Amino acid sequence: MKTLVGLTLAVVVSLMPLSAQAYEPHGGAIFNHPTGTYNQRWALMTHVEKAIDHTPRGAEILIATYYLDRETSVNKLIAAHKRGVHVKVAMDGNGDGSTDTISGPAQRLRRALNKDPNNTSSFVACQGSCRGGSDSRNMHSKFFAFSRTGTASDVVMLSSANLNRGGALLGWNDLFTINNKPAIYAKFAKIHAEMLADTRAADMYQTDSFGNYATRFFPGPAAGPTVDPTRQDLRQVRCHGVTGGAGRAGRTAINVSMFYWGKTRGMLLARRLVELQRQGCIVTIIYGAPTRDVSTLLRRVAKNTGLTLYDSRYDRNYDGQVDLRVHSKYLLINGNYKGDSSNWHVTTGSQNWSGGSLTGGDEVTLGIKSRTAYVQYMRNFSDIRRMGARKVG
Secondary structure (H helix, E strand, C coil): CHHHHHHHHHHHHHHCCHHHCCCCCCCEEEECCCCCCHHHHCHHHHHHHHHHHCCCCCCEEEEEECCECCHHHHHHHHHHHHCCCEEEEEEECCCCCCCCCCCHHHHHHHHHHHCCCCCCCEEEEECCECCCECCCCCECCCEEEEEEECCEEEEEEEECCCECHHHHHCEECEEEEECCCHHHHHHHHHHHHHHHHCCCCCCCCEEEEECCEEEEEECCCCCHHHHCHHHHHHCCEECCCCCCCCCECCECEEEEEEEEECHHHHHHHHHHHHHHHHHCCEEEEEEEEECHHHHHHHHHHHHHCCCEEEECCECCCCCCCCCEEECCEEEEEEEEECCEEEEEEEEEECCCECHHHHHCCEEEEEEEECHHHHHHHHHHHHHHHHHCCEEEC
């Protein structure tokens, strides 16, 4: 009898829709491993796709991505749309002028979501920045939000990766999930609605705090690199006076994993990190695509001072093109920061350290004041340094 009951329950559970089964997205940080197993390489995409599978009829999925070429993601979004989920996608429509960002799978998704003008799903390929106008750069944000998925509501996932092959196989990326935070979800939903309008927003640069979280949405301050919020953040670092077990040997530790890094803004940020190193901070950097002036400066300083520098660029098939590097864009500060002498802080998101990422395109960063999140990111930083980068300088 017990066996029969057990089998009956198993059959009932197997027939239940995914959205009705017990599931909640794993909160906090996850990372891919681009040279690992299949599951390790595709960890970020499958995390998003599992949330798509568990989104019930009548709920809402908001997608913002620069590029989308993963057939599996598209199939799951179309299936969600067909079962009555409101699927809304904003993505870049014109790339960098030489690259078409609307792939075949993305075109298929656009046709499915926009087939009936009266439905509540939609797909917008922005011309230029969605919220910055057609004369600006591009839509480069990467976030995935769910009004409900499984047992969780008001879920926001923010990543350095697009839903594409490159995000899994060609770069080291991160994704951070926040569950059950209505105010944060509402903020992302508001920004996404402005993206779908594909016109210049009245208030393009928006910054908000939600307890231990802080969001910044770009295009940013028109004055450019001199009022860069990241540069202002670094001006609030103090290298000594660390307490509470933070930092290293009483000094503030700064770790940077940055993909594209260059131009005036990039040089200003590099010089500030060099200045902090000279003031006594412990600065360690992994870069993925620095411009020549940034890499030259950092290599010179690494050779002559205590700054520690790693290059993550590899050409694995020897064709002269880099095909593996960090694609994450995070800044870790542990120590005396923003008036807190025992601060464990992460800033992550879609924004590279360049001028266009500051004032020209749709970008989002998330500030996280959390020892747990800091430890997760430092573990990833150590993994990349050990398995995906070489020391230089």
